[in-house]
Amino acid sequence: MLNVLSYLKPYRIAIVIALSLMLTELVVELVQPLLIAKIIDDGILQNDLSVIYKWGAVMVGLSLLAFASGIINSFFAAHVSQSYGFDLRKHLFLKVQSFSFANFNEFQTSSLITRFTNDVTQLQNTVFMSLRIMLRAPLLIIGGMIMALFVNVKLALVLVIAVPALFLFLIYFMNKGSVLFKAVQERLDHVNRVMRENLSGMRLIKAFLRWKYEVDRFTNANEKLRDKTINSLRVIEFTMPILLLVMNLSIIAILWFGSVEVNTKQAGVGEIVALVNYATRIMGAFSIFTFIILAFSRAKASAGRISDVLVSEADMVDSTDAIEPGAFVKGEIEFKNVAFTYPGTTDEVLHNISFKAKSGETLAILGATGSGKSSLFQLIPRLYDANKGAVLIDGHNVKDMKQDQLRKQIGYVPQEALLFTGSVSDNIKWGKEDASMEEIVEATKSAQIHDTVEKLPNKYDTLIGQRGVNLSGGQKQRLSIARALIRKPRILLLDDSTSALDLKTEAKLLQALTRYKCTTLIITQKITTAMEADNILLIEDGSLLEQGNHNELLKKSSLYQKIFVSQFGEEELRRVKGSN
Ligand SMILES: Nc1ncnc2c1ncn2[C@@H]1O[C@H](COP(=O)(O)OP(=O)(O)OP(=O)(O)O)[C@@H](O)[C@H]1O
Numbered sequence: 001m002l003n004v005l006s007y008l009k010p011y012r013i014a015i016v017i018a019l020s021l022m023l024t025e026l027v028v029e030l031v032q033p034l035l036i037a038k039i040i041d042d043g044i045l046q047n048d049l050s051v052i053y054k055w056g057a058v059m060v061g062l063s064l065l066a067f068a069s070g071i072i073n074s075f076f077a078a079h080v081s082q083s084y085g086f087d088l089r090k091h092l093f094l095k096v097q098s099f100s101f102a103n104f105n106e107f108q109t110s111s112l113i114t115r116f117t118n119d120v121t122q123l124q125n126t127v128f129m130s131l132r133i134m135l136r137a138p139l140l141i142i143g144g145m146i147m148a149l150f151v152n153v154k155l156a157l158v159l160v161i162a163v164p165a166l167f168l169f170l171i172y173f174m175n176k177g178s179v180l181f182k183a184v185q186e187r188l189d190h191v192n193r194v195m196r197e198n199l200s201g202m203r204l205i206k207a208f209l210r211w212k213y214e215v216d217r218f219t220n221a222n223e224k225l226r227d228k229t230i231n232s233l234r235v236i237e238f239t240m241p242i243l244l245l246v247m248n249l250s251i252i253a254i255l256w257f258g259s260v261e262v263n264t265k266q267a268g269v270g271e272i273v274a275l276v277n278y279a280t281r282i283m284g285a286f287s288i289f290t291f292i293i294l295a296f297s298r299a300k301a302s303a304g305r306i307s308d309v310l311v312s313e314a315d316m317v318d319s320t321d322a323i324e325p326g327a328f329v330k331g332e333i334e335f336k337n338v339a340f341t342y343p344g345t346t347d348e349v350l351h352n353i354s355f356k357a358k359s360g361e362t363l364a365i366l367g368a369t370g371s372g373k374s375s376l377f378q379l380i381p382r383l384y385d386a387n388k389g390a391v392l393i394d395g396h397n398v399k400d401m402k403q404d405q406l407r408k409q410i411g412y413v414p415q416e417a418l419l420f421t422g423s424v425s426d427n428i429k430w431g432k433e434d435a436s437m438e439e440i441v442e443a444t445k446s447a448q449i450h451d452t453v454e455k456l457p458n459k460y461d462t463l464i465g466q467r468g469v470n471l472s473g474g475q476k477q478r479l480s481i482a483r484a485l486i487r488k489p490r491i492l493l494l495d496d497s498t499s500a501l502d503l504k505t506e507a508k509l510l511q512a513l514t515r516y517k518c519t520t521l522i523i524t525q526k527i528t529t530a531m532e533a534d535n536i537l538l539i540e541d542g543s544l545l546e547q548g549n550h551n552e553l554l555k556k557s558s559l560y561q562k563i564f565v566s567q568f569g570e571e572e573l574r575r576v577k578g579s580n
Pocket residue numbers: 342345349367368369370371372373374375376415
C-alpha cells in the first residue's frame with residue numbers, strides 16, 4: 001500500500017493546498033452550529049436584532065468562503081488524482097515491459113489488464129474522494145465531538161460514548177471488506193480472461209460451433225463475479241442502519257438530558273440546538289463512511305494488486321559489466337551442452353544440446369511437434385535463459401550481453417505471425433522505425449510479398465485489421481519475415497515461418513535470404529527447405545538426435561529417411577540413395 005502511495009509524492013504541494021481548502025470548509029461547518037446557538041440564545045431569546053444581523057452576516061460570509069474553497073479544492077483534487085493515475089499506469093507499463101517470460105508466468109494477461117484499468121481507476125477515485133470528502137468525514141466527526149464538548153461537556157458525553165464505538169465497528173468492517181473485495185477483483189480477472197479468450201478465438205468458436213459452451217463459460221464466470229460482489233456488499237449493507245440507529249438514539253439522549261438541563265437552567269436552548277446540530281452533522285459524516293469503507297476496502301485490495309506488479313523483480317536484467325556486441329556481431333551461434341526447463345515447471349524440455357552455426361550459414365531444425373524446436377529458438381534472443389550449459393554468440397555467452405544490443409542483431413519471426421493494427425508499412429517499420437520506403441520495398445521484395453502488397457486497395461497504406469484478420473496466413477507470414485529482414489539482422493530465426501508458402505515461393509524466398517548473408521536458423525517440417533541448409537539438426541524429445549547436411553543425414557539417419565519417405569515416397573529415396 002505504502003509503495004503505491006509513494007507515487008503521490010510529486011503532488012505534495014497540490015495535496016497540501018487541497019487539504020487546506022478542505023480544512024477551511026470543515027472549520028466553517030464546525031463553527032456554524034456555534035453561531036446558530038449564539039443567534040438563538042443572545043439574539044432570538046433576548047429579542048436583540050443587532051446580534052442576529054451581525055452573526056447572520058458572519059454566517060453568510062463564512063458560507064461563501066466554504067463555497068469558494070470547495071470549488072478550488074475540487075480542481076486540485078481532480079488534478080492530483082488524474083496525474084496520480086497517469087503515473088501509476090506509466091510505471092506499471094514500464095515495469096511490465098521489463099518482465100521476462102518467467103515474470104509473465106506470475107501474472108495472467110487478463111489480470112494485468114484488470115490491474116492497469118480497474119485497479120488504477122479505483123485508486124485514482126479514492127485519491128480524489130480522499131481530497132474531497134473522505135478525510136473530511138473523520139475530521140468532521142472528531143471536530144464535531146470536540147466542539148460539542150466545548151458547548152456542553154455533560155451533554156456531549158453521549159457523543160463521546162457513541163462515536164468511538166461506531167468507529168471501532170466500522171474499522172472492523174473495513175478490514176473484512178478489504179479481504180472480500182480482493183476476491184471480487186480476482187473474479188473480475190476471471191471474467192476478463194474468459195472474454196479475452198473468447199474475442200481472440202472468435203473464428204475458431206464459430207467454426208467449431210462452440211458458442212453455447214462459451215456462453216455457459218462466460219455466464220458461469222459472470223455469476224461468480226455477481227455472487228462474490230453481492231456477498232461483499234452484504235457485509236457493508238447493514239452498517240448503515242446500525243449507524244443511523246445509534247446516532248438517532250444519541251440525539252434522543254441529548255434531547256432528553258438536555259430538556260432536564262434547560263429546565264434547571266444549567267443549559268441554554270441554543271446549546272441543545274447546537275449539540276443536536278453537531279450530532280446530525282456527525283451522523284451525516286458517518287453515513288458517508290459506509291461509502292468510504294467500500295471505497296477504501298476496494299482501494300486497499302487494488303493497491304495490493306498493483307504493488308505486487310511494481311515490486312516484482314524483473315529476473316532478466318543486464319549485469320553492470322555486460323558486453324555490448326554492437327554492430328560487430330558476426331552472427332556465429334553455438335549451443336554448448338544446453339538444458340532448459342520452463343520457469344515454474346519441472347520437466348526439462350531441452351537436454352544437453354550442442355551445435356554450432358558459423359557466420360552466414362543456414363541451419364535447418366527438424367523434429368516432431370513438441371520436440372523443443374521453438375524452445376531452443378527462444379534461448380538465442382534470451383526470451384528465456386538456459387538452465388545448464390551456454391548459448392554463445394561470437395563466443396560470448398548471451399547472458400553476458402546487453403539484451404537490447406543482442407536483440408537488435410536478431411530478426412525473429414515467431415511461429416504465430418502476429419501483426420498489429422496499422423498500415424502495411426507501419427507493420428514492416430516496426431522492425432526498423434526510421435526505415436525509408438526503399439528499405440521497406442527491398443524487405444517486402446525479399447520476403448516475396450511486394451507484388452501482393454501492390455495489389456492491396458491502398459498498397460503500403462492499406463490498413464491491417466486487428467492481428468491481421470484481413471490477410472491470409474501466408475501473407476501474414478511473409479509480412480512478418482519482411483519485418484524481420486528490414487533490420488538487416490546478423491541472425492535470422494524463422495520459426496516454421498514458411499509453412500504456409502507454396503514450394504515455388506518458398507524457394508524464391510530462401511534464395512533472396514542468401515543476399516542478407518546472415519546466419520539463418522529455420523525450423524521447418526519440409527525436406528525441400530532442409531535440403532537448402534548447410535546443416536540440419538534433428539531434434540527428438542528435446543535431444544539432438546543427429547546433425548549433418550541433407551546427403552549425410554539421408555545416409556546415416558533412419559528418422560531423416562522416414563521424414564523423406566513421408567514427403568517424397570520410398571521410390572524417390574531409393575533413387576536418391578542410388579544416385580549418391
Ligand atoms: N511456456 C511454456 N511453459 C511450459 N512448457 C512449455 C511452454 N512452451 C512450450 N512448452 C513445452 O515445451 C515442450 C517443447 O515445446 P516447443 O514449443 O519448443 O516444441 P516445438 O518442437 O516447437 O513444437 P511445434 O513444432 O509444435 O511448434 C512441449 O512439451 C511444450 O509443452
